[in-house]
Amino acid sequence: MEILLSPPIAFLLYIPLVLAVSLVGKLMAGPEKPSPMKESAYSSGEEAHTPSGAPGYKPFFLIAFFFAILHLGVLVMGTGDFTIKMVPYLAGLVMALFVLLLG
16 A cells, blocks of 8 residues: 555556546536636726836746755755765855845
């Protein structure tokens, strides 16, 4: 019974389960009826402010790199013993996070 908990087997079991739930959800939703009102932006009954746009992906990637470096660094540090050999790695991790915070 423990074989069902291994990640590859669980993944292969969840694929049909997710597809079945998705299919049932689509059947329960009914047919789509597009209209211009459904496609328009709604802002509390006011006209939507259209000139502003998305600032791009740069802020997202800075945050993503920050958390990736932070989490992977902590994972690597957590797998070993804290010895003097870990100090340069910790200093590099702190420096990388400092650079990402300053942008």
